[in-house]
Amino acid sequence: PIDPDAMFKQGFLLEVYNERPEKNVFTRFPPEPNGYLHIGHAKAIAVNFGFARYHGGKCYLRFDDTNPEAEEEIYFTAIEEMVRWLGFEPYKITYSSDHFDTLYQLAEKLITLEKAYVCHCNDEEIKRQRGGEKGTLPRYRCAHAEQSVEENLQKFRDMRDGKYKPKEAFLRMKQDITDGNPQMWDLAAYRILDKPHHRTGSKWRIYPTYDFTHCLCDSFEGITHSLCTTEFFLSRTSYEWLNKQLVEFQPMQREYGRLSISGTVLSKRKLKELVDKKIVRGWDDPRLYTLIAVRRRGVPPGAILEFVNELGVTTTNSIIQISRFEQTVRKYLERTVPRLMLVLDPVRVVIEDADEFDGTELTVPFSPKNPAMGEHKIKFTKTVYIDRSDFREVDSKDYFRLAPGKTVGLLQAPFPIKATSYAKDEATGKVTEIRAVFDRETKKPKTFIQWVPAGEGAGSHKCEVRVYNSLFKSENPAAAEGGWLNDINPESEIVYPNAVIESGFDEVKARAPWPEAAGEDKQHRGGNETVRFQAMRVGYFALDSDSTDNKIVLNRIVSLKEDKDK
Ligand code: ATP
Ligand code: MG
Ligand code: MG
Numbered sequence: 001p002i003d004p005d006a007m008f009k010q011g012f013l014l015e016v017y018n019e020r021p022e023k024n025v026f027t028r029f030p031p032e033p034n035g036y037l038h039i040g041h042a043k044a045i046a047v048n049f050g051f052a053r054y055h056g057g058k059c060y061l062r063f064d065d066t067n068p069e070a071e072e073e074i075y076f077t078a079i080e081e082m083v084r085w086l087g088f089e090p091y092k093i094t095y096s097s098d099h100f101d102t103l104y105q106l107a108e109k110l111i112t113l114e115k116a117y118v119c120h121c122n123d124e125e126i127k128r129q130r131g132g133e134k135g136t137l138p139r140y141r142c143a144h145a146e147q148s149v150e151e152n153l154q155k156f157r158d159m160r161d162g163k164y165k166p167k168e169a170f171l172r173m174k175q176d177i178t179d180g181n182p183q184m185w186d187l188a189a190y191r192i193l194d195k196p197h198h199r200t201g202s203k204w205r206i207y208p209t210y211d212f213t214h215c216l217c218d219s220f221e222g223i224t225h226s227l228c229t230t231e232f233f234l235s236r237t238s239y240e241w242l243n244k245q246l247v248e249f250q251p252m253q254r255e256y257g258r259l260s261i262s263g264t265v266l267s268k269r270k271l272k273e274l275v276d277k278k279i280v281r282g283w284d285d286p287r288l289y290t291l292i293a294v295r296r297r298g299v300p301p302g303a304i305l306e307f308v309n310e311l312g313v314t315t316t317n318s319i320i321q322i323s324r325f326e327q328t329v330r331k332y333l334e335r336t337v338p339r340l341m342l343v344l345d346p347v348r349v350v351i352e353d354a355d356e357f358d359g360t361e362l363t364v365p366f367s368p369k370n371p372a373m374g375e376h377k378i379k380f381t382k383t384v385y386i387d388r389s390d391f392r393e394v395d396s397k398d399y400f401r402l403a404p405g406k407t408v409g410l411l412q413a414p415f416p417i418k419a420t421s422y423a424k425d426e427a428t429g430k431v432t433e434i435r436a437v438f439d440r441e442t443k444k445p446k447t448f449i450q451w452v453p454a455g456e457g458a459g460s461h462k463c464e465v466r467v468y469n470s471l472f473k474s475e476n477p478a479a480a481e482g483g484w485l486n487d488i489n490p491e492s493e494i495v496y497p498n499a500v501i502e503s504g505f506d507e508v509k510a511r512a513p514w515p516e517a518a519g520e521d522k523q524h525r526g527g528n529e530t531v532r533f534q535a536m537r538v539g540y541f542a543l544d545s546d547s548t549d550n551k552i553v554l555n556r557i558v559s560l561k562e563d564k565d566k
Contacts (some may be wrong), residue, residue: 002309008054012314016053016254022224025519029083030214033063035268036283036290037082039304040324043266046308047227049088058091060221065097066213068197070303082291086301087419096213097199099220103208104160106192106216106246107171110537111152115245116189116294118155119144127179128183139177139185154230159192163203166192168211173212174317176243182476183238187211218251226253226406230315240352252527256313263322263475264289265484280471283412286555287471287492288545289322297468297533298542321475331541333557335534338366338373338514340504341411342535342554344465344496347386348454349402349434351417358382359457362412364504373514376504380413381453385460385500390449391434393422400446406437409448414438416445450536452500459503463552465496466544501535501552508533532557 007013017025029048031037037045048130052059061083065071083090110116123200147155148429159169171190179185189212196202215238218226226239233255243250265271266289274280274288284289286297292476294304307328311318329538358379366373386402395403402408407418415438422434439445470491474480480487508514513530531543544553 002306003048004305004309005054006393007047007309007313008051011312012256016225016227017051018460019254020059020215020252022055025052025055025225026060026221026223027052027057027225027227028060028062028218028221028223029090030096031063031079031288032066032067032070033072033075033079034067034079035075036271036292038291039261039289039294040259040266041082042099042291042304043308043311043313044227044229045083045088046305046404047084047088047256047313049086049090049307051225051227052091053088057224059088060094062090062094062096063219064214064217065095065197065199066207066210068193068207071198073198074401077140078292081294085291085295086305090537093431094221095199096208096217097197098211099217100200100204100208101218101554102109102220103213107212108153108156110173110189110242110245111156111171113245114149115174116171117145117147117174118159118169119450120169122167130182135182141177141186145174145186145542156190159190159206160204162194164192166194169191171206171353173238175238179237181234181237183211183234184241187238187320195313200515201502211235211238212242215243215251215253219243219249219346220252222249223251225457226251227260228253228255230255230317231258236425255315255410257315257317259308259311260319261289261322261325262319263477264471265477270484273485276472277485279485286466289466296545297555298540298544299329300332300336300532302336303329306332310556322470323562325415327562328560330540330558330560333534335370336505336514337532337534337540338508339368339534339536340508341378342453342463342465342538342541343385343387343450343452343501344467344499344538345388346498346500347388347391347431347434347450349386349417349419349451350383351436351438352420353437354380354382357414360414366445366504366508376507378412378502378504379453379458380454381458383387384410384451384452385454386410386434386449386451388431391419391431393424393431401449402434402436407442407445409445410451411448413451415440418442442533450538452502454500456521459506460500461503461552462507463499463501463554465499465504465554465556467494467539467556468492469494497552501554505533505552534560 019409027048049059059534170188172186173189175184177185190206193207194205197379236253239253284292286298357380361377390401392403395406402419404419407416409416417436418439420435423432425432472487473489477484477487508530534540540557541554544555546553
C-alpha cells in the first residue's frame with residue numbers, strides 16, 4: 001500500500017502549504033451542482049479535503065450555485081453523497097447563493113468605488129473592445145465606462161428590479177484593459193437571467209458570475225488555500241484584484257493540473273447522449289466513470305484515492321488511460337478482498353468414484369496471503385460445476401485443462417479429476433454433462449480450475465454475472481472514425497444469467513465491508529457495492545444494486561490481469 005498522505009508530504013502541495021503555512025488551514029471543494037461528479041472530480045475532492053485533513057484544518061463543501069439555468073436538486077444530494085463515500089466529512093455545507101445579499105451589497109460598493117459600471121454592449125461589441133476576433137486590434141472601453149456612480153447605481157438597481165431584459169444590461173468590473181491578461185478586461189460581475197433559483201426562488205433576476213462570486217465566497221469563509229485547476233491560472237489576477245477592492249481577508253489561490261481520463265468519455269453532453277440513447281442503463285451504469293457508476297461497479301473508494309495519490313499532484317494536466325486506473329484498482333483489491341469460487345457458465349461434472357467424499361466439508365482460507373481474513377467451509381460433492389471454457393471435447397498437447405483422458409486439478413479438492421466421457425445436446429451442440437474419475441496418481445496437475453458444488457445441500461447460489469469490458473473499441477473514442485458514438489464496443493457488457501457461486505458468498509456478504517482486511521475502508525459502510533471478492537481465476541466482483549433477497553447480481557469490477565478484458 002502506498003502512503004495515503006504521500007501527495008501532501010512533498011512536491012507541489014507541500015510548496016503551496018509552505019507559501020502560507022497557516023495553523024488553521026481552510027479549503028473548499030466547490031462543485032457546480034449541474035451534473036454528476038466523475039473520476040476527475042475525485043482528484044479535486046482528494047486534493048481539497050485531503051490538504052485540509054493533512055494539515056489539521058477544515059474543508060467546506062460549497063455548492064457554487066450561481067447559475068439557476070443548469071442546476072438541479074438531484075445533483076446536490078448526489079455530490080454530497082460522493083464526498084462522504086470517498087471518506088470525507090465536510091466541515092460545513094455552504095452555498096454561494098447563501099451570500100446573494102452580501103454579494104449584491106458588495107457589487108454596489110464596487111460601483112461606489114468607481115470600479116464597476118453597467119454596460120449595454122452586445123457580445124459583438126464586447127469582443128471588439130477586447131481586441132477583436134484575433135485579439136490583435138487595440139483594446140478600448142465603451143462609453144458606459146464613463147457613467148457616473150449615481151447613474152451606474154441607478155441602472156444596477158433597475159437591473160435588479162427587472163427593468164431590463166436579459167442581455168440588455170450587465171454589470172462589469174472596471175479593471176485594467178491595458179493589462180496583457182484577458183481576465184483583467186472588464187469582466188462581467190452580474191448578469192440578468194430572470195430564472196427562479198432552487199434556493200432563493202424568484203427573489204433575484206440578476207445573478208453574480210463565477211469571477212465575481214468565487215473569490216468573495218472564499219474570503220467570507222476564510223479559505224486560506226483556494227486550490228483549483230490550472231485553467232484558472234489567469235483568473236488568479238482577477239481573483240486577487242476583486243478581493244483587494246472589497247474585502248479584508250485575502251485567500252490564496254493556487255492551481256493544480258486537471259486529471260483527464262482517456263479511453264472513455266466524461267463530458268456531461270456525451271454522457272447524457274449515452275443515457276438518452278439507452279446505450280447504457282443510466283448515469284450509474286458500471287461502464288461509465290461518473291463516481292456513482294464507479295461506486296456501483298464496486299470500485300472501493302480507497303482505490304480511487306490511491307490512484308490520485310499515485311499519480312501525484314503537480315501543475316501539469318495529465319491524460320491517463322483508464323487501464324492505468326484499473327491497474328490500481330486491481331492491486332488494491334488483490335490485498336483487500338476475500339476469495340471465492342464462481343463459475344460463469346456452468347457445466348456439470350459427475351465424479352463417479354467420489355462417493356466417500358460426497359458432502360465432506362473442506363476448510364478454505366479466504367485469502368492465501370492474509371490469514372486475518374479467516375477461513376470458511378465449502379462442501380465437496382460428487383457432482384460439481386466447472387466452467388464450460390475449462391473443458392474441451394478434443395484434447396491437444398498445449399492444452400492443460402479438462403478433456404477426455406486428461407487430468408486437471410480442482411482447487412482445494414481431495415484429488416485431481418480425469419474426464420472419461422461427456423454428453424452433448426445434439427440440438428445446441430453444447431456439452432451437458434462430463435463424467436470423470438479421481439486421478440489419485442497425479443500429485444501435481446499442471447492447472448487447477450475453480451468449481452462449485454452442485455445439489456441442494458451444497459449451499460451454492462445461482463447468480464447473474466455482468467462482465468464489463470471497455471465501453472469503446474478504441475483508446476481514443478473522440479478520434480474514432482465516424483465519431484465517438486461509432487466506437488461503442490458491442491461486447492462492453494456480457495451477461496452470464498446462469499452463473500453459480502459457492503456458499504462462502506453468504507459469509508462474505510454478511511461480513512462486508514471486511515474492515516479487518518481493508519484497513520483504509522473502515523469508514524465506508526455503504527450499500528451493496530461494499531460486498532466485494534475475488535472470484536478465483538475469473539476476476540474481482542461486487543454485488544450490484546439490482547440484487548434482491550432472491551436474486552444475486554454481480555458486477556465484474558476488473559479482470560484479474562490486464563488485457564484479458566479486451
Ligand atoms: P466538468 O465540466 O467536468 O463538470 P467543472 O470544472 O465544470 O468540470 P465543477 O463542478 O465546477 O466542474 O468542479 C468542481 C471542482 O472540481 C472545481 O474546483 C474543478 O476545478 C474540479 N475539477 C473538475 N474536473 C476536474 C478534473 N478533471 N480534474 C481535477 N479537478 C477537477
Ligand atoms: Mg465549472
Ligand atoms: Mg461541473
